[in-house]
Amino acid sequence: MPFWKESRLQPLHLSAFTLVTPLGAGVSATLAALRAGHSGLTHCNFLDVDLETYIGRIPGLEEHPVRGDLAPYDCRNNRLAQLAVEQDGFAAAVGAARERYDRRRIGVFLGTSTSGVLSTELAYRQRDPVTGALPPDFNFTGTQNCFSVADYVQRVLDLAGPAVVVSTACSSSAKVFANAARMIEAGLCDAAVVGGVDSLCLTTLYGFNSLGLVSIRPCRPFDVDRDGISIGEAAGFVLLEKAMPQSDPNSVMLLGVGESSDAHHMSTPHPEGAGACLAMRAALDAAGLSPADIDYINLHGTGTKANDASEDGAVCKVFGRYTPCSSTKGATGHLLGAAGVSEAIIAALCIRHGFMPGGLNIGVLDPALQSNYLLQNREQPVNRVLSNSLGFGGSNCSLVLGRCGK
């Protein structure tokens, strides 16, 4: 079913990006930790959560409020967005783009799964004992509202183009690259800020726990004894622009995006990864590439039994057994709605700095999994990376990034 026949993508330039993960604030912190094989997962110490698990928590968010004039948007999710905007010269890069284009011609397309729901969870602890009302300082639109992070980022970056939040669980901030590519191609904007923000909350910690999907140890993607995910939080943003003739030959481009649905189950992946195969093939076709052109695959690799088995099968079907691949979730945890953009930026770092990260926390690699899963970092030129994001509801998205001119 070649439904993506007409979807050849015009490559887009990742002209600036910024990332805050449990490995640190700024892309260099994540790069250094991946190179050193460090994990950002720690024993759960979030609020009064009484689950035996590990989390990837961003330190200091409690002391890092949103911009003063945007106080109604103050919540953990928007604090994380603010922290990311301040890293890597990102706000200045967007400011320069605002001069080149027009603030009304730069879109904002962001992914989140839970937005500022933590604020609502905590407000429900403070309901009026007589009326049941929420506390008077609770602001729904600035926090819980699924769109609040895009609204906040539009204001902070002074942009007024098209904007939307994609909320498709763990594929959210991969799919936004497709939204931006379509909006630019359709002529509705000239450039776009894409990205994703997801922050720790009780809904995901207790929710994934209720499904038996949370590991009691730091998550171990592709290990024979893997037993679930470690939940993390992150924010990442990318400025996407049309490729210019003067683009640096070493700059990183978005070459392809592929989206699909499993049409199988709400919280369990298709056993043979049928939807993931479709997404990977669609991304390769949109890029005009064949599987042999891909140097490294950043897997979704969550560390649950079913997810890793399903994705491994899909990767082997599309690529065979030799393309090097790994999951970076042993280092970062599962960043949920921010996973797609975080791993796209990690892919860009692999291309820019010539390395492939080995997976962490592996005791014994699962012999039933057949792909070429890296256990050690490799330092070698990397020209093209495919990154997978596969989420609840059977929502799949694959991205292909590559070095300009390759």
Place this chain on the structure above:
Amino acid sequence: MRVFVEGIGLLGPGLNGWQTSQGLLAGSTPYQEVALAIPPTELLPPAERRRAPLSVRLALAVGQEAVAQCGRNVVELASVFASATGDGDNIHHICETLAANGRELSPTRFHNSVHNAPSGYWSIATKAMMPSTALCAHDASFAAGLLEAAAQVVVDGNAAVLICYDTPYPQPLHAVRPISAAFGVALVLNGKQTAQSLAELEIGIIEGHLSATSLDVRELEALCSDVPAARCLPLLAALAGTGTASVLLDYFAGSQITVEVRSC
């Protein structure tokens, strides 16, 4: 962006299906207070049908109505879901559970809490493996969904179904985000004119602070201002008429969506 409408689905208070609502939208029949009645879906397997919350049943019902009209095989349609609210009732129950001792969250409540739950149930129900997305743009969710669905049709070359819905929040959330009623709308869009085309839409974004197109029927105008998904109603009123019409929808502060409607 130029697209063609091939099917329409509609459910809301006084609006039980597109076919029976066209007279009211065109101004030829009066508004009658009728509670929302969602036809049961046979598409879902029994286990999923039991677990499906209001938002899912509503979204699937309007989607089914629109797809049935266009006569297309549903597996060939990409889908765009847009909602300001998600499932209001489910969010309330989760927050209540998490504020109580024990925090014993039901796994079904959790998987229904994702904003893309209707998208997931839709693909399970229809077996469509095409791209499907779930969007939110607060009060502008319908406009944002229309832009995205039209862009998919124009750029990717697929026909797509746009499904936009909202459900009310119970108290105490209702006090901070009052949504007066459950409402759902669906449009099947295609990039080329076919025998199934009902109308042509020319969609764009403009700068401006003009008043959005209003509705003559007082109850519909109230619905339009109280429920974000119902902001589609001026467009549906134009689709219920004949000839041409210009519709202006609110988007964000300082920008609006224009839709030039021409009956086919």
